[in-house]
Each structure stands twice: as C-alpha cells, then as structure tokens.
Amino acid sequence: MRKRTRSEEVIRRDRRVFMTTTREAASFVVDHGEGEFAYDIDGNKVLDFTSFISVYNFGVNSSKAVRNAIKAQVDKMMHAAFMDYYSELPVSFAELLIRQFPNGFGKVFLSNSGTEANEDAIKIARYNTRKHYLISFYGAFHGRSLGSLSLTASRNVQRAYLGPFSEVIHAPYPNPYRCAFGTDNEEECGREHVEYIREHILKREAAAGEIAAIFMEPIQGEGGYIVPPKSFVRGIRELADENNIVLVSDEVQAGYMRTGKFLALDNFGVRADIYTMAKSIGAGLPMAATIANNRLSSMPQGKHSGTFGGNLAAVAGAYEQLKHVTRNSHKIEREVKEKGRLAMKRLLEMRDSYEIVGDARGIGLMLAIELVRDKGSKEPAPELRDRVVKRALDNGLLLLGCGDSSIRVIPPLTISRGSLERGLDILDAAIKDGR
Numbered sequence: 001m002r003k004r005t006r007s008e009e010v011i012r013r014d015r016r017v018f019m020t021t022t023r024e025a026a027s028f029v030v031d032h033g034e035g036e037f038a039y040d041i042d043g044n045k046v047l048d049f050t051s052f053i054s055v056y057n058f059g060v061n062s063s064k065a066v067r068n069a070i071k072a073q074v075d076k077m078m079h080a081a082f083m084d085y086y087s088e089l090p091v092s093f094a095e096l097l098i099r100q101f102p103n104g105f106g107k108v109f110l111s112n113s114g115t116e117a118n119e120d121a122i123k124i125a126r127y128n129t130r131k132h133y134l135i136s137f138y139g140a141f142h143g144r145s146l147g148s149l150s151l152t153a154s155r156n157v158q159r160a161y162l163g164p165f166s167e168v169i170h171a172p173y174p175n176p177y178r179c180a181f182g183t184d185n186e187e188e189c190g191r192e193h194v195e196y197i198r199e200h201i202l203k204r205e206a207a208a209g210e211i212a213a214i215f216m217e218p219i220q221g222e223g224g225y226i227v228p229p230k231s232f233v234r235g236i237r238e239l240a241d242e243n244n245i246v247l248v249s250d251e252v253q254a255g256y257m258r259t260g261k262f263l264a265l266d267n268f269g270v271r272a273d274i275y276t277m278a279k280s281i282g283a284g285l286p287m288a289a290t291i292a293n294n295r296l297s298s299m300p301q302g303k304h305s306g307t308f309g310g311n312l313a314a315v316a317g318a319y320e321q322l323k324h325v326t327r328n329s330h331k332i333e334r335e336v337k338e339k340g341r342l343a344m345k346r347l348l349e350m351r352d353s354y355e356i357v358g359d360a361r362g363i364g365l366m367l368a369i370e371l372v373r374d375k376g377s378k379e380p381a382p383e384l385r386d387r388v389v390k391r392a393l394d395n396g397l398l399l400l401g402c403g404d405s406s407i408r409v410i411p412p413l414t415i416s417r418g419s420l421e422r423g424l425d426i427l428d429a430a431i432k433d434g435r
C-alpha cells in the first residue's frame, strides 16, 4: 500500500478551492516524472500507462532536448503575439509540420487545445462550403467548448443543460465488438453504418447540400478505443466526396505516432480534408494545430485568430520534438508496432483467460481492454473497471478508463520492453484479483 500523508492533505485542499470536474480524479498527487515513470509527493513511484492523457507520447516530461529548447526560448521570449507580429520559430515549425501531410496540404492554424483545433475546423468547413450542418458520431469526443461539445456525444453529463448546441447530427460509430446492426462480420458492419447515414440522415434529416463536414476520430478515444472497420472509414470518404462534404480527422488522441503512423487515418488508406492535432504535438505545453488542404485554406483576414496560438515557448518544445519524430519516424513506427504486438498478445491472453475481459483491441500502442459482467452478455462493468484501475494504482501502475468500462493501455511510446511487460503483469494481477 502506498504512503499517502501529504497526498491526502493536498486532495483535501484541492476539493476546497476547485470547481468540481467531470470525473473523480485518480488519487495520485503528481510531483515529477521522467521516461515511463512518475512520482507522487509522498515519494511513491508509478509506471505510466496513460502518457498523462496522451500528452507524453515521447516520455513523461518529454526529452531533455525538448526541455532545453523550451528553457532557452523562455529566457529569450515566451509570448510574442504571433497572431499579430511575425516570428520565425512558428514558421519553421509549420513548414516541418506541413511536410508530414499529403500533397496539397499547405496551411496550418495554431491554437492551444484539442477543442480549439476542432472549433477552427468547424469554422473552416462552414465558411468554405457555406453550409451549416455537421455530422459526428455517438461516442465521439471532440472537446468541451460549445462548438466542439456540439460534436461530442460521449456521455450525457458533458452535455446536459448546456445547450442549445450547433446543428450536429450524430450517427452510430461502428463497434465491431457489438455491432449495432447485429453482424459479426466487421466489414459488413462498417458498410451498414455508412448506409445508415445515406438512408436515414441524408434522406430524412438533412440534405447533403446542407452538410458542411463530417468529424471523425480515426480510432474513437474517450468513447472506448474503438477501431472502426476499413469499409466504414473508406465509405465515409466516398460519401463525403460524392456530396461535397468536408471530412475532418480528429487526430488529437490517435495521431502523432500513437498507432505507429504520424496520422492515425493513414492506417485506413484514407485522407481527410482537414486534420486536427493537440495533446502530444505540444510535448507537454498547450499547443494544437488545424491543418487544411489548400482548397479550404483561404479565410479572410480577421475571420479567426487568438492570443496564444503560436506561443514561442510551446512552439520551441513542439519543434524540437517534431524534428526528432521526423528524423526517426521509421524507427519509431517499427518500435511502436513491435511493442504494440507484444502488448496486444498479452491483452488477448487476458481476454482468453478471464470471463470479465470481453475484448482487447487497438492499433500500435493505442490499445484497450473492455471489462464486462460476462462474455455471454457483454454487459459493461464500470464498477469492476474502476476497481481494477484503483488496484493497479495501489500496485504502482497508472491506468485510465475510457468508454463505459474499458481501460486504456497507452504508455509513452518510448517505454522499455521490460517496463511494458511489468505494467502488463500488474494489470493482469489487478484483473485476476478483481473478478
């Protein structure tokens, strides 16, 4: 059991001063961290399987080189009102970022968070198409500011009594583990979901001529780490093309090498018209980017801006990290795939060994298991999931839930194989004890 004297005192003080948030935070009071480890203020060490909510893809507290770049920039100039005055660093960063995108992607907008990146994408899509409806999916999480929250349909507590919302139509997202159309054939499940949009949404709710954009997570994150069938992702691209609808890939959680590829959508052989990125792109500082193809990139001056977008300290870290990622992308991809295979093998063994592990899924190191009451009913088991997460923390492993009763396995991509195995051992033991 962990020693927790100082932690408990900080938690008591925290509860007195902060507004309640959406979810009870894990009772871990962070002090510092490095690599795949973090320490609380009582000196307890934990292994991180969360990348601190997908932000530290390249190690907790990022690399020394990233930290040094940030420190040097802090001494020189932190904020230079990039939206109002020119500076070189964000230009260099954007030039390198654009090179990671398909031909025809020439323009970037920098902001500070995933929700902002999606707000920008909404504006770009609406302005350029002069259409107003948006389509997103049940289970989607695109952020919490009101435009992005209109797209989000993850859990109703996030939306209740906060409307009215923007005009968004939510469609079912295909979950091969429990296909809403009752088929076990993954690709057929994907096709049925596209057909639903054609038959029900486009014919009954809104004409294609009114729909500006479809927002899609290439792997649904907060909604449960659900990997859609290829037929679905490709079908959505076709549907968007046929109807002059902008396809937005929200890469905030799935992108930036998490699946082994810079863009998670590349796993499906599909291109979007706009990509949004945040979390790991900033290497620990708030930073986000919206990248649009040239066809959509012209917005009149004054249409969109922000105070902190392109903040020099944030860009310094992001640029240093991006240089590392682009120079080593093949090696990183190889390692992510290899570690992902190792982890997936263990997760599948857990699924096969325990009645309460219904599913194991993911791509690269964006993995999850789903806990259920039993395999036959597939009924979600949120209390059981919470107990497993808590027990793992008591045994030194930081985990994070998603969906109704799933657990993410998203360690920093730089994790050693030994630590990965060790974390999976702790997870396995926590499930065994939690049955």
Ligand SMILES: Cc1ncc(COP(=O)(O)O)c(C=O)c1O
Residues within 6 Å of the ligand: 112, 113, 114, 115, 116, 118, 141, 142, 143, 144, 217, 221, 222, 250, 251, 252, 253, 254, 278, 279
């Ligand atoms: C896919 C996705 N989009 C958008 C967001 C919102 O990002 P932020 O919390 O930085 O606003 C998140 C956050 O979890 C996310 O996972």
